[in-house]
Amino acid sequence: MRGVDKSFPGVHALKNVDLDVEAGDVLALLGENGAGKSTLIKVLGGAHRPDSGVIEIDGRPMEIITPQDSQRAGIGIIYQEFNLIPAMTVRENIFLGQEPGRVSIVPAGKERRRARELFDRIGVALDPDALVRDLTVAQQQIVEIAKALSLDSRIIVMDEPSAALSPREVEGLFRIVDELKSQGIGIVYVSHRLDEIFAICDHVTVLRDGTYVDSKPIGELTRDTLIELMVGRKLADEFPNRAVAKPVATDDNEVRSGLTVSNLVGGPKVRDISFNVRRGEIVALTGLVGAGRTEAARLIFGADKREAGTITLDGKELSIKSPRDAIASGICMLTEDRKGQGLILNRSVLENFGLPNLSRFTVRGLIQQKRERDAFQAYVEQLQIKVSGPKQRAGNLSGGNQQKVVLAKWLERDAEVIIFDEPTRGIDVGAKFEIYLLMRHLVEQGKAILMISSELPEVLGMADRIIVLHEGRVTGEIEDVKLATQESIMDLAVK
C-alpha cells in the first residue's frame, strides 16, 4: 500500500500511509487507538474507499472498492467482530458465497472434505458439521481463518485476534500463524499486547494519529523503544505506584468495610462465590475465561438474576434486583463489551454521559442542559477525552476515548464500588496508563474497586489482592501481591 489517504467528515483518518507485507512474513501493525489501524484495514478489505493512494499485490496495482474486490485480490480479513452466521454449520460458513451454481445441489461431501483439508493445513481439528453458535470464540476464529484460506488468500489480516482468547487459546493461535507463515502467506497482525508482537512478528509498522511513523524489523526494537514509537514520547512505567500504605483500620472500620459478597449463585457459571472488597483497595477477580468472573460481576450489578447469596455494602445488606437498584445503592460497572453494553453508539457522548445522572441535572422535570454540558466538559478536561464536542456520536470515538466516556459517566455518579471488567481491553498503551492512574486515584479517595482482567501482568501490576476463580467457585486468594507470580495464579486457576 502506498500513500493511502482517507478522510471522514471532521476527521482526517489516514494521511499518506504506506504498508508493506511480504510473503511468509508476519507484520505487526501497531498504534494507539485512533491511530488509523482499523481504517487502514477497512481500506484493504474494501469496506472504505481510499481518497487516494494505491494498493499493489505482486507489483500489480489493484483496484479495491468492494469487499469482493479485496477477496479476489487474495486478501482475507478477520475482523474483531466475526462475519459468521451462528445458525449455520462450520462448513456452510466457510463456503458461503462459493456454492457452485445458483440452483445446483451443494456438494456436502466435497465441502466437508475440503473443510477438513483446510483445518489440516493449519493443524487443527474441528467438526465441519458443528453449528457455529456452539463454538468457542477461538474456534470461530479458526473458521474465519479457514474461510480466508478457502478463498486462496495470500495475505491475511487479523484485527486483534487475541483480544477475546484465553492464554491457552492464544498459544493455539500462534501455532496457526506459524503454520500459515511457513506456507508463504503474508500476515498483518494487529494487537495491543506487546508480548505477542515480540513472540510472533517479524516486522513492525507503527501508525500515529493517522500518519505513518516507521517500519522496522522486530530485532531492532525493544519493548520500550516500541512504546516510544507508538506514543511518541517516553513512558516511565506501565503501572502507577501503589499507595505507600494501605488505608489503616479506623474506628468506623466496620461501617466502611466496603463490598461483601457471600455465597453468590446464579446461572450455569456461578456456583458459590464469596469475597469482599474493602474501601481503598483494588481486588482483582481472575481465572480462565469461562471461570465465571464476568458472570459474578453481573450478578453483583443486578444485570442477571441472582439465585442465592447476599451482597452488603459497608455492613448493610442491599436488595439488588436490577442494574438500576445497584446504581442507586452505589455500585457501578464498566462492562468489557463497551460497544455492545457500555454505550449507545448512535447517541451523543453527552447523552451517554448523562444517562445514569439525569436526576442530578433535572429541575422540575426538565433537564438543565447547560449544567449537564458543564459537568461533562469538566471530565473532558480531567480525563483528556478527545471529542469534537458534546454532540459527537459515541460510535465515532476510538476505543480509549469510548472507555473514558463510560468512565466519566460513572465518575459523575460518584459510586462507592466500581467494577472494572477488562478495563483496558482494546486500549492503547498511553491511555492504559491514564486509566490505571485514575483507578489508583479512586481507591485513594476510599472507593472500592473490583477489577476483572485476563491479562496477568495487569492483575499483578494493579491489584492489592487477587481472588482466583475456577468453574464458578473461589479456588484461592492471594493476600500479598508481592508474592504472586503468573505461575502461582495459573496454578490456582486450573485447580
Place this chain on the structure above:
Amino acid sequence: MKRFIADNGSIIVLLALCAYYSVVTLGEQHPNTPAAGQEVAAAILKDSSEQVTVVVITRDTVQDRAYSEAVRAAIETGGGTVLAVVNGAPTDARLALEQVGGAFSRVDAIATNHSASGWGPLKPQKLKTTADKFPGISGIKVFKPQSYTWPSFLTRENLVNVINQNAVIAIIAIGMTLVIITAGIDLSVGSLLALCGVTTAVAIQQMAGGADAGTIGLLGACLIGTGVCTLCGIFNGVMVTWFRVPAFVVTLAMMMVARGLALIVAVQYQSALLGGGTEGTPEAVRIEAAAFGWLGNGATFGIPNPILLMLALYVLAHITMTKTSVGRYIYAVGGNPEAARLSGVPVFGVLILVYAICGAMAGLAGIVDASRFEGGRPNAGEMYELQVIAAVVVGGTSLAGGEGRIFGTLVGAMIIAVIQNGLNMAGVASYEQKCVFGGLILAAVLLDRFKRK
C-alpha cells in the same frame, strides 16, 4: 450548508412541494369572505351620494350567508337601506328583483359575489328587460368583490383545510414516533381509534345523558374512551417486554381484536336501541350531545380545534423528548437496550410507557374523529396505521430505532398531506394516488440511506 440540508431535508422538501403547488395552482381568486363583503359595501356606499338602496343576492351556503350578512350590516351602518337579502337559486333572485323593482321607485345596487354574478337574472341584458317591466331597477348596478390572481393552493382556507384533514393522522403519529424510536412498531392504532370513538359514543349516550350531557359528562366519557385505548397500549407493552413477543405480532393481534371489539360494541348498541330483539348493524353510534362537536368542528381564534390540539400535543411531545429524562430514556432504549439497562434505565417501564402513550394518542385521535362525525364509527381509521407509519418514516425517524425527531414527524405528516391535496387539486384519482404514496415512502427511506453515507 451540506449539513443544514441533511438536517432539514424534510422541511426543504415540504417547502419545495408547497412552492410547486403554488405555481401550478396559480389562478383567478374570487373572495367570498365577510371581509370582502365589507369592501363591496364600502364601494356601494362610495358610489352613491344619496341614501343608497341595495339588494343582496348570493347562493344558499354557509359562506355565502356570512358574506351577505356582512354586506347587509355594513350597508346599514353606512346609512344605506337593504331592501332584500336573497340566499337561494337564480329563480329566487329573479323573483326578488321583480318584487323590489315593482315596489320601490329606485333601487341603486345589487351586491353579489362571483358565483351568483354569473346567474341569468343578473346579466346586463336580462336586467334591462326586467327593468322595462319594473322601472324601479332601471338604474341598478351590480357590485361584487374584486378578483385577483393568486395560487388556490396557498389560500388560508385551503391550507387550514389540509392541516385539519390530517390532524388525526398527525396526532397518532406522535405516539408512533415514540414507538418507532424504541425500534418497535404499533399496527393497532387505526383499530384503537375506532374502539375509542365507539366507546366514547356509547358512554356519552348511555352514561352521560345523551343529548343532555354536560361538560363533565362529556369529559368523563372521553376519559373512558382514551382509558380503554391506553390499557390496550399497556397490554401491547407488557406483551413486548415481559413475554418477549415481537411488537409486530402483538400489535397485529391487537389491531384485529380492537377492531372486532369496536364492531361488537356498535352492533350491540344498535341492537339495544331496537329493543334487543333484533340483531344490530355496524353503523356509527350517533352522539346526540351537540356540545361534543366543538372539538372536531369548532374553532378557537379562527383556527380549527383539531389543529390546536395537534399543535399542543406536538409541543408537549417535543419538550418530553428533548428536555426530560423520559425522552432520553426512550432514545437510549431504542439505541441499545442492553447498554441502557446497564446504565440504570428501567427499560421495561419505558417500553410499556411508550406503547401506552401510543394507545392514548390513538384514543385522542378517535375522540377528534367521533366529534367531527358526531358519532363513534366502528369502521373509522382503517389503514391509518400505515399512513401514520409513512408519516413517521418520511419525517426521518429510523425504523432501526434510536433516532428521530418529533417535529420531523409533523413535517412528514404534512408532506403527505400536501401531496395528497395537490393530487386532489390536479384531479388525480385515488387509485393512482396510492401508487404515488408507495413511491414516496420508498423515496423517503432511500433519501435517508444516502444521507447516512
